[in-house]
Amino acid sequence: MGRKAAQQRTRVTNALDALRQQIGLTLGAARNAHQAAEDELLRLRLEQLVVSVGLERAADDSRVAEYRADPGMQAVLAWLDSVRSRFYADWADGPQRLRQLVASAAPGPAGRPAGEWLGRLGALDAGDPPELWRIGSATVDGTSVGKPAGTTLTFDVAVPLLEESHLSITSVPRSRPTVDALVEALLMRVLSTFAPGAVKVHLWDVGQLTAVLPNFYALSRTSAVTVHDPTRLVDLLDELAGHIRRIHSHTLQSGHPSLRAMRAATGKRGEPWRVAVLYGNGEDLAPEHLRDLRRVASGALAAGISLILVDVPTVLGGSVETISLLDDRRAVTSMTGSEVVVDLDPPLPAGQVAGAAARLAEAIVTRQGGPRSFHDLLPTEFGREHSARELRAPVGFHEGEPVEIVIGDATPHALIGGPSGSGKTNLLYALLGSLAARYTPDELALYLLDFKEGVSFAGLAPGKKDESWLPHARLVGVNVNTDREFGLALLRFLSDEMRRRSAVAKEFEVTNIAELREQDPHGHWPRIVAVIDEFQYLFAERDSVTAMATALLEDLARRGRSQGIHLVLASQDIAGIEAFWGKPAVFEQCTLRVAMPKARRVLAEANQAAVAAPRWHAVVNHESGVAHGNQLAHIPDASGRDTFPSLQRELWQRYANHGHPRLFDGAVAPRLDRSTAFASLGPEPDRPRALVGQAIEVADNAHSVELSAAPGRNLAVLGTNRPEALSVLDAAARSLALQCEAGAVEFVLGCAVESCLPEVRALSERLATAGHKVTTATGDEIPALVADLADRLPGSTTATFVLLYGVDAALPALEKKEPARASGLDHLRAVLKQGPVRGLHVLGWWRGVARLKDTLGFGGTEDIGAWVALDVQGNELAPFCAGQVVHWSPRPGRALFFDRSTHASPEVTIPFHPPEAADA
Structure with missing residues (x-):
């Protein structure tokens, strides 16, 4: 027993010794790891300190000097010194490269001194815009790159804008003049780079009703600069959002993800660049405004819209560069980092800026060509367009550029409204003349009906004084204010024609008029445009005529587009049409809206553009009346003496073989001997009529x-x-x-x-x-x-x-x-x-x-x-x-x-x- 106990004691003692040895090894490893971690933390703190102090000033910093007493930190300091040496070796020609970069990315007014361009007109229209726009310069010590002591190196500082980035500016107290000068210089560089009218500037200042950048006052009289109500930021954001949706839809339909891609593929831009400047006061915007602002910023750059925010605290979606003022002359930017202080360019001379703005405004007006006439709406060659896909016709001008009305699958029917004397009839003549000049009677058939007591369309049919007629017109109905049945007859006719076309389309196994014309090139399938002026008379009474007219009009509005049948409904006021209460089908299909000055309930309820529209103008909207679809157009005089008749006579001489239209004049009793039915009678002895x-x-x-x-x-x-x-x-x-x-x-x-x-x-x-x-x-x-x-x-x-x-x-x-x-x-x-x-x-x-x-x-x-x-x-x-x-x-x-x-x-x-x- 004693021997056996001694053996057990020996085994236990050996095990305890082994355990002590393993514990000692583990504790040593832990001490080593702890020391290594402390050393690593120390090195990281040193690196952080050197970075915060700056490589240039680290050698003289007392906090860095404390680490030099630690032998373990010598390697770190040596490594940082080598990094500094390599950096400045690479930076030796940095300022020169930066100057070259800015000169390349910011050509002309974008980067050159103001004396070289201020007051001159730009020429860039559809090409690629500059990527950078100068705001100032920065200076570094030249000794770091081997230059003699006291040498400084200066390079230009520029920021991206337009399609490249948004810009956020943060001010300091009493620096508003500096901010205004910075924004004014950027905008003037942009405006002086592009052709007059190619840039639209929107100004919003939460603290000012007017006098936002007052040197731009001359431009505010054109559409180049718009000052927005400080209490209605939502209107500006809605307008920008509307532009983004519209442009995005247009570019996607063209197969391009952005305006830049479309411009690169087609060489055309089709839209102005837009810069929106928002002055805040350093306080947060309302939550709903912040939400809308971020939504706008996320999609704006692809639509050629850039934002400049001043003291608007928010995080924007998309690319954003920042400028933070240090005082009234200096700033730091996200482009250069917090270590480089930027000396902002001095303000542009106020008088020269005002003069340049006035010259630019004059150039915009000159480019518009002054007041345009009806003949400016007409093409150089008549009858060259085809209506298989759609109808396009300019009806007016905005800043010299034509404003078109498009009637097709996307905008199948039109609603035109305007009170008496607002120019509605003149607009209809401008539309009819522009269409008739572009399309032959084989491409376009017109059915014209005027319910009010007058003869607006009577001259489009043969008369006693003028034997000519508008060849495209198949029917001209005037003075039918008491003949609501005639309006119903027209709707029945169009409905029958729609069914006829639909039946033929089924035979050819196609679904729309464009495909039918391709499959049946020898058929006669013009696009039909039915213009019904004062159409509300159709629904003036609660009777069978109103019931049938409502049903037919709704059916035509829904199905007419695919068969090339389009309605143009015009009225002084549509507020009282009880027949359509609760039945929005017709108005929903009238995605093309044209509102004359002071028109009510034609555009969307929140869209008040027609209220402020000047006389002889119209708001053309292809987006069901929502605000972002507004296009203001000056409508030239198309109904003046011998204006439209001269065009009609020319078209009549060209297309007279197409036959004259049927004239229905509700104020004139028909004559038996002129009746087609009477003239066509022949022998019928057994069943005479x-x-x-x-x-x-x-x-x-x-x-x-x-x-x-x-x-x-x-x-x-x-x-x-x-x-x-x-x-x-x-x-x-x-x-x-x-x-x-x-x-x-x-x-x-x-x-x-x-x-x-x-x-x-x-x-x-x-x-x-x-x-x-x-x-x-x-x-x-x-x-x-x-x-x-x-x-x-x-x-x-x-x-x-x-x-x-x-x-x-x-x-x-x-x-x-x-x-x-x-x-x-x-x-x-x-x-x-x-x-x-x-x-x-x-x-x-x-x-x-x-x-x-x-x-x-x-x-x-x-x-x-x-x-x-x-x-x-x-x-x-x-x-x-x-x-x-x-x-x-x-x-x-x-x-x-x-x-x-x-x-x-x-x-x-x-x-x-x-x-x-x-x-x-």
């Missing part, structure tokens, strides 16, 4: 009654309006006479109204001259005439048309009845009921609905198959209209026509010019 009035349709059609051998094929004219009643019967007789061979038909004219006898005799002579047999009877002769007609019925073989004038006036005579004999009224009822199937038709005028009922008797309404109501209220007509409610109120020069064999409901017709005036 009696024309009763002009149809309110796009085509030059007439309403007619077919007098076939069928029951009820008689016509009643109702009302007390004598001239219009005579007109209806005159047109019916003359149109029937054209369709029947001479001698093959008999006209019987019975006049119970003495005042109508001259017109009835004139018609009788006209019919007789055409070779037709004519029988006439007056007052007391009518009962015998009717009895004779009734006696003819059983064996009638000759077509007979009986025209009775004022039947109700003959009723007393017709009602007389002798014993055992039928009365004249009985004979008339028999003629009405049995006559049509035997070729005898009555066309009669009754001066009241009740008198017609008395004539027909119980159940006789079926014997009147068609009627024309003149000054008769609609509620009286229900018995003759299958019992349906008739919404009709009489109006001058219009009548209501119904033919139960063809109509589901009555239609408005226009009686032809009274016969006595036509004969005269």
Whole structure:
């Protein structure tokens, strides 16, 4: 046992010795690591100290001297000395290289002394802008690079701007004049580098309403410099954000990520450079303003917009360089580091800056060319553009550059608004003339409708004084303020054309007009532009016309673009169109908005640009009226005497073979002998048609009654309006006479109204001259005439048309009845009921609905198959209209026509010019 215990004790002792040895090794390693860490920390502190003090001053610094007593730090100091030596060896020609760099990256006014460029106009327009812009110079001790003691080396200091970087400036107390001089010099360098008008400067100062950089006052009268309301920073940020969205959309559509890339690829810029200077007061902006500012800064450089922020504490998105003032002459910049103090350039002479600004402003005005005329809108060569993809036409000018209206898939329909006298009609003429000069009638078809009481478009159709017309016009409608049905007819026509084009597009397996024209090059597919002035009249009443017009307009607005059908809706005020309340489909599709001065509710609600627009100007907006899409345009005089007519005559001579437009003038009664429907009549002995009035349709059609051998094929004219009643019967007789061979038909004219006898005799002579047999009877002769007609019925073989004038006036005579004999009224009822199937038709005028009922008797309404109501209220007509409610109120020069064999409901017709005036 003793031996075994001794062995165990020995093993334990050995293990403890081994443990002590390992612990000693570990503690030694820890001490070594701790010492190494302390040494490393000491070295890092030394390096940090040397860097903060500066390599140049480290040798004389007392804090660095404390480390020299430590042998372990000697290596660090030696290494730092070697770094210093290598740095200054490399820096020996640094100032010279910097001067060369600035000279290369900041050519001309961007970097040269002011005496070489101040007051001269720049020329750069679309080329690459300078990368750097001089602000001052910096000086270093030359002894560090082997120069003699006391030698200093100076180099230029410049900062990036425009597409390169934003700039943030921080001031010190009482340094505002220095900041203004710095900003003014930078802006003047930029403005003097580029061609006049190629740079737009925006100034905003939280503390000043005006007098921001007052030396630029002359430029503030042009668009080169805009001073913004200090209380409305949101407006400036919204405007810049709008420019960024618009430019970004345009460049992406062109396949380029930025304006710089687009310029490099195309050699064109298409947008001015913009510099926005924001003066703060060192306090944080409102959170919402900071958010918007950062959002603008992140996308601005790609859109050619740069920001200069003065005392606006924020961290911007995108590239930003800083300038921090030390006093009223010195600053440090992020370009040179905190160790290099920059001596800012002295202020530019105030008088010379003001003079240069005035000269630049004059150059901008000169470049605009002064007031432009309508002829400046026209191309040098007519008819060279193609409308397959879109329509483009300048309508005005802004700073000498044309402002275009674009109508196509992106902006399919237009809304134009402006109060009376604001120049809306003049704008429409500028648009029509500009379009017509660029596109041939095969590329563009115009349908023009003016609801207000006037003849704005009348001169575009042939007239008595000027036989020319606008060849592109297919329809010209004027004075249609009371003919809402004509507006509805136009919408129906456009809807039918849209469906026709859609059907053909499906046959060719295409989806839009551009593809259809490619697949069907021999087809006739012009873009259609329908201009409806004062379109709100379409929806003036709560009736079926408004309901149908609303539905058609919404459908056209949604689907018309793909088929090349575009609406231009113009109005003095759209605020009261109840038909569209809750139905924004039409206005949403009108992405092109044009607001005349003082126009309301045309642009977006927050966009008040039209309120401040000067006279003879318009705000053109292709972005649904939001503010960033605004383009202010001066509209030249297009409606002055002989201005538009001279263009029209030139186009007419060039394209006259395209035919003249249909003119619908609501204030003029149509003439029968000029009616296309009347002129096209030919022999039709079995089913002749009696024309009763002009149809309110796009085509030059007439309403007619077919007098076939069928029951009820008689016509009643109702009302007390004598001239219009005579007109209806005159047109019916003359149109029937054209369709029947001479001698093959008999006209019987019975006049119970003495005042109508001259017109009835004139018609009788006209019919007789055409070779037709004519029988006439007056007052007391009518009962015998009717009895004779009734006696003819059983064996009638000759077509007979009986025209009775004022039947109700003959009723007393017709009602007389002798014993055992039928009365004249009985004979008339028999003629009405049995006559049509035997070729005898009555066309009669009754001066009241009740008198017609008395004539027909119980159940006789079926014997009147068609009627024309003149000054008769609609509620009286229900018995003759299958019992349906008739919404009709009489109006001058219009009548209501119904033919139960063809109509589901009555239609408005226009009686032809009274016969006595036509004969005269």
